[in-house]
Amino acid sequence: MVNKIIVGAHYGLKDWLGQRITAAVMAAYTVILLVLLAGQEPLTFEVWYAFMADGFMRFLTFLFILSLMFHAWVGVRDIWMDYVKPTGLRLALHVLTLLALVGYTGWAVSILWRL
Amino acid sequence: MTHRTMQFKIYRYDPDKDAKPYLQDIAVELDSTDRKLLDAMVKLKAKDDSLSFRRSCREGVCGSDALNINGKNGLACLTDLKDLPGTVVLRPLPGLPIIRDLIVDMTQFFKQYHSIKPYLINNDPPPETERLQTPEERDELNGLYECILCACCSTACPSFWWNPDKYVGPAGLLQAYRFIADTRDQATSERLDNLEDPYRLFRCHSIMNCVDACPKNLNPMRAIGKIKDAMVRRAV
Numbered sequence: 426m427v428n429k430i431i432v433g434a435h436y437g438l439k440d441w442l443g444q445r446i447t448a449a450v451m452a453a454y455t456v457i458l459l460v461l462l463a464g465q466e467p468l469t470f471e472v473w474y475a476f477m478a479d480g481f482m483r484f485l486t487f488l489f490i491l492s493l494m495f496h497a498w499v500g501v502r503d504i505w506m507d508y509v510k511p512t513g514l515r516l517a518l519h520v521l522t523l524l525a526l527v528g529y530t531g532w533a534v535s536i537l538w539r540l
Numbered sequence: 541m542t543h544r545t546m547q548f549k550i551y552r553y554d555p556d557k558d559a560k561p562y563l564q565d566i567a568v569e570l571d572s573t574d575r576k577l578l579d580a581m582v583k584l585k586a587k588d589d590s591l592s593f594r595r596s597c598r599e600g601v602c603g604s605d606a607l608n609i610n611g612k613n614g615l616a617c618l619t620d621l622k623d624l625p626g627t628v629v630l631r632p633l634p635g636l637p638i639i640r641d642l643i644v645d646m647t648q649f650f651k652q653y654h655s656i657k658p659y660l661i662n663n664d665p666p667p668e669t670e671r672l673q674t675p676e677e678r679d680e681l682n683g684l685y686e687c688i689l690c691a692c693c694s695t696a697c698p699s700f701w702w703n704p705d706k707y708v709g710p711a712g713l714l715q716a717y718r719f720i721a722d723t724r725d726q727a728t729s730e731r732l733d734n735l736e737d738p739y740r741l742f743r744c745h746s747i748m749n750c751v752d753a754c755p756k757n758l759n760p761m762r763a764i765g766k767i768k769d770a771m772v773r774r775a776v
Contacts, residue, residue: 432706506738
């Protein structure tokens with residue numbers, strides 16, 4: 426087993442497709458955010474606060490956060506897969522990345538619903 | 541008849557003699573009839589017969605004289621001397637083990653090529669005449685079958701540098717799509733199964749070095765995209 430190359434995990438399509446879809450979601454969110462913010466003149470803190478606390482914006486921002494985290498998961502995991510060869514170290518980095526991203530998601534959601 | 545001198549810096553390494561590789565400075569007088577880089581290299585070989593490189597057809601068909609020319613992979617026989625600067629740096633294709641001077645060990649490259657089963661799989665009894673295709677079906681194979689397996693693309697690909705044992709690489713994937721796209725082939729689903737893998741296919745991050753390097757102006761990245769499209773069509 427020492428020198429045998431083992432491939433054929435039969436996954437990757439969902440991650441690749443998911444990364445493309447989440448990129449589109451994030452791009453769409455950015456455009457929507459800029460367009461809607463442009464209509465909020467003058468943009469004071471109170472106006473921004475009310476804008477972000479709105480149910481529709483909260484829904485969109487939540488989708489944006491989920492998209493960002495999934496996108497980052499595939500991207501960072503790809504970096505580990507490209508450059509880190511020892512399986513144990515790679516697995517540890519995958520787990521740490523996942524834990525960090527799940528933690529960030531909870532943190533971002535708690536901020537969003539605090540508004 | 542104008543003569544001009546061309547300066548070369550050539551990667552030299554003979555594992556029997558040299559402790560480590562070095563760049564050899566050597567100049568060559570060119571005749572006006574010398575048009576391609578390979579012409580100059582043949583002259584260099586006449587001047588210093590210890591220089592080793594592969595060459596055969598000298599017209600961009602055999603793919604044996606692939607080199608790294610001034611930092612970019614290409615075929616010596618298709619590279620015009622007039623497009624090169626006064627000093628030319630020649631190195632072997634990057635990322636593959638060196639056998640000697642400009643000759644690399646392509647075992648890993650061909651292992652990946654063989655892994656995609658580069659032949660038609662059709663279990664029907666052979667017909668009396670050809671297995672027919674419509675002109676449109678045949679057109680799908682254009683830009684795929686022309687690959688000469690020179691390895692310029694795969695050895696320009698960082699994903700292939702980091703994981704040559706696991707990632708099929710642009711050349712192998714272009715050939716994989718050549719058979720996936722072929723209407724006479726009956727193993728499409730098995731071929732997609734064989735490639736649906738985070739390493740074998742999905743190490744491609746679409747940086748297009750392969751497209752930039754291909755001396756036959758093929759587009760492996762587009763073929764890789766079409767393999768992914770076929771997987772999406774199968775799954776969604």
